[in-house]
Amino acid sequence: MSVIALTSASGSPGVTTTALGLTLVWPRPVLLVEADPTGGSGLLAGFFRGTREYDSGLIELALSSYDITDALPGVVQRFEGSAAGFIAGTRSHAQSAGLRDLWQPLAGALADLDATGQDVIVDAGRLGLVGSPEPLLANADVSLLVTQTTLPALAAARSWSETVRKAATWRDACVLLVGEGQPYSRREVASVLGLPVVGAVADDRDAAAVYHRGAAPPRRFETGPLVRSLRATIEGIQARIASERIELAEAIR
Numbered sequence: 001m002s003v004i005a006l007t008s009a010s011g012s013p014g015v016t017t018t019a020l021g022l023t024l025v026w027p028r029p030v031l032l033v034e035a036d037p038t039g040g041s042g043l044l045a046g047f048f049r050g051t052r053e054y055d056s057g058l059i060e061l062a063l064s065s066y067d068i069t070d071a072l073p074g075v076v077q078r079f080e081g082s083a084a085g086f087i088a089g090t091r092s093h094a095q096s097a098g099l100r101d102l103w104q105p106l107a108g109a110l111a112d113l114d115a116t117g118q119d120v121i122v123d124a125g126r127l128g129l130v131g132s133p134e135p136l137l138a139n140a141d142v143s144l145l146v147t148q149t150t151l152p153a154l155a156a157a158r159s160w161s162e163t164v165r166k167a168a169t170w171r172d173a174c175v176l177l178v179g180e181g182q183p184y185s186r187r188e189v190a191s192v193l194g195l196p197v198v199g200a201v202a203d204d205r206d207a208a209a210v211y212h213r214g215a216a217p218p219r220r221f222e223t224g225p226l227v228r229s230l231r232a233t234i235e236g237i238q239a240r241i242a243s244e245r246i247e248l249a250e251a252i253r
Contacts, residue, residue: 002119003122003136004140004148004241005124005133005136005140006121006143006176007123007124007125007146008126008159009126009160009224010126011144013148014146014178015125016034016036016042016043017211018178019123020032020042020043020047020121020123021061021210021211021226022234023121024079024082024211025231026119026234027115028083028118029083029084029185030084030118030119031076031084031087031110032120032122033058033087033106033122033123034057034058034086034088035058035122035124036123036126037090037096037125037129037130037132038093038125038129039090039092039096041089041244043086043088046211047211047212047213052077053241054072056088058078058088058090058102059090059091059098059099062101062105068102068106083085085148089123097130097131097204100131103133107247111124111139127160127192127226131238137169137170138170140170140172141171141172141241142198143172143173144198144237145161145164145174146176147177147189148179149182149183149185150182154189154193155193157193161175170236172197172240172241172244174197174240175190175193175197176197176198176201176233177189177199177200177201179200179203180200196202198236199229199232200229200233201226201229201233202225203231204224204226207221207225207227208226224253
């Protein structure tokens with residue numbers, strides 16, 4: 001049971017789309033947390049195309065008089081026909097500042113979901129924004145810097161990767177690529193950013209539109225490049241976490 005956080009250094013590399021794709025393909029019960037401080041639920045407006053009303057989410061969790069662990073189940077919504085659930089983000093960016101005191105206790109509550117056999121995927125949005133969920137990134141089993149492989153994207157990612165490495169604020173910092181080989185390879189990106197690359201998601205715009213804006217699945221969607229790459233990425237993430245836990249256990253002996 002693991003907590004995986006996704007974030008980016010620059011705008012629109014596909015964090016929300018990738019986080020949702022991983023959630024819906026995940027092989028175990030999983031909870032998606034919309035912690036992007038930008039505001040406005042990408043799930044409700046995008047994947048659900050506005051057909052699903054905002055019922056409850058992070059703000060209600062922050063305002064609850066109950067302990068975070070006890071209040072958590074009450075704000076979880078379900079994806080129909082799936083073992084996955086989600087917690088909706090804020091309605092606007094103005095609410096993000098009000099979540100500052102929520103992030104640390106929420107990080108602990110999400111880690112405690114280990115006992116329920118449930119994994120967690122966090123959409124942490126873009127780095128450097130007011131209200132950024134830094135404790136969720138710091139306490140995740142693995143935190144993924146999502147980036148495309150263009151030169152402008154890597155230039156922005158490099159700045160943040162250096163900060164992350166020097167400050168050592170994340171438990172395990174890694175990279176997740178969107179569109180490997182466009183133009184740079186996994187090995188080249190790892191060398192430039194100084195962080196391991198755990199996976200690469202296909203840059204398949206038609207298939208991504210299913211997650212991004214609730215479009216109808218294209219032909220052979222389930223066996224297409226995007227879903228195949230999501231499954232391979234999940235295997236890479238799980239292998240990374242398992243390896244880190246083995247090393248930690250051996251170090252404690």
